[in-house]
Amino acid sequence: MKCLSDYLWQTLVPIVFFSFIWMLFSYLKKEEEVREIKEKNNEIELQFLKSQINPHVLFNNLNTIYSYALEEPKKVPEMVLMLSDNLKHVLYESNTTFVSLEKELDYVTNYIAFQKIRTQNIKTVIFKKNIDTLNYKIAPLLLITLIENSFKHSASKSTINIEINVENSVLRLGVTNKIAIHSSENLGVPIGLANLKKRLKLLYKDKHVLVIEVTENYSVQLKLELT
Numbered sequence: 001m002k003c004l005s006d007y008l009w010q011t012l013v014p015i016v017f018f019s020f021i022w023m024l025f026s027y028l029k030k031e032e033e034v035r036e037i038k039e040k041n042n043e044i045e046l047q048f049l050k051s052q053i054n055p056h057v058l059f060n061n062l063n064t065i066y067s068y069a070l071e072e073p074k075k076v077p078e079m080v081l082m083l084s085d086n087l088k089h090v091l092y093e094s095n096t097t098f099v100s101l102e103k104e105l106d107y108v109t110n111y112i113a114f115q116k117i118r119t120q121n122i123k124t125v126i127f128k129k130n131i132d133t134l135n136y137k138i139a140p141l142l143l144i145t146l147i148e149n150s151f152k153h154s155a156s157k158s159t160i161n162i163e164i165n166v167e168n169s170v171l172r173l174g175v176t177n178k179i180a181i182h183s184s185e186n187l188g189v190p191i192g193l194a195n196l197k198k199r200l201k202l203l204y205k206d207k208h209v210l211v212i213e214v215t216e217n218y219s220v221q222l223k224l225e226l227t
Contacts, residue, residue: 061083061086061114062083064079064114064118065079065080065083067118068117068118075117078117079114079117082110082113082114083114085106085107085110086107086110086111086114089103089104089106089107089140090107090141093140094140094141096140097139097203098137098138098139098140098227099137099138099139099140100134100136100137100138101131101134101135101136101137101138101166101171101226102134104138104140104141104142104143105129105131105134105164107144108143108144108147108164109127109129111144111147111148112125112127112147112162115151119151122156122157123151123154123156123157123158123159123160124158124159124160125159125160125162126159126160126161126162127162127163128162128163128164129163129164129165130163130164130165130166130167131164131165131166132166132167132168133166136166136169136171136226136227137226137227138171138224138226138227139199139203139204142196142199142200142224143164143173143222145192145193145195145196146173146175146196146220146222147162147175148192149175149192149193149218149220150162150175150176150177150218150220153177153179153180153218154177154178154179154180154218155177155178155179155180156180158177158178159177159178160175160176160177161174161175161176161177162174162175163175166226169225169226169227170223170224170225170226171222171223171224171226172221172222172223172224173220173221173222173224174219174220174221174222175218175219175220176217176218176219176220177217177218178216178217178218179214179216179217179218193212196210197210204224204225207224207225208222208223208224208225209221209222209223210222210223
């Protein structure tokens with residue numbers, strides 16, 4: 001019996017031990033595969049969401065240039081240059097998960113300047129920036145959705161307030177505007193906003209706060225923890 005006991009101890013214990021090690025490595029390998037699949041799916045979804053944004057921005061800008069070509073052709077060359085700069089950012093500089101904050105803010109500033117020309121004598125645009133440093137990264141084309149909505153849904157002869165502050169790695173975007181009557185029914189869950197919320201969830205989970213208030217005014221406050 002002692003010999004049998006010693007044999008079992010010397011044989012079974014190593015088998016059990018190495019079986020446990022094999023199961024552990026198999027589990028860890030499976031976890032790594034699941035993580036890689038999730039990351040790949042997130043990347044694919046982000047690319048899809050960004051592809052929805054790009055044509056939308058381009059379509060709006062082309063419509064604006066077309067209108068000015070008919071009414072004020074002298075302003076068209078300047079607007080074409082602005083559109084060219086914006087397209088460069090959208091098509092070439094925003095193909096990564098994150099871009100420099102400087103490039104993204106240049107794109108936003110250019111877009112707002114473009115809209116100031118388009119809405120001249122119709123709307124007043126107040127744009128303020130306060131940036132402690134531009135040495136940050138940000139997901140491309142995030143801010144533009146909220147800024148676009150302010151122009152799209154604001155009433156005529158109203159004021160649009162846009163303010164961007166960056167301090168201690170935190171970006172705060174505030175947008176307020178008076179809602180146009182015909183737009184008040186379309187502010188439920190617009191496609192662009194739903195898209196934005198998905199991207200924020202994927203890229204800034206637990207690192208963002210988005211607050212939207214709708215009364216006679218439309219107010220948006222976005223807080224992002226930058227990298």
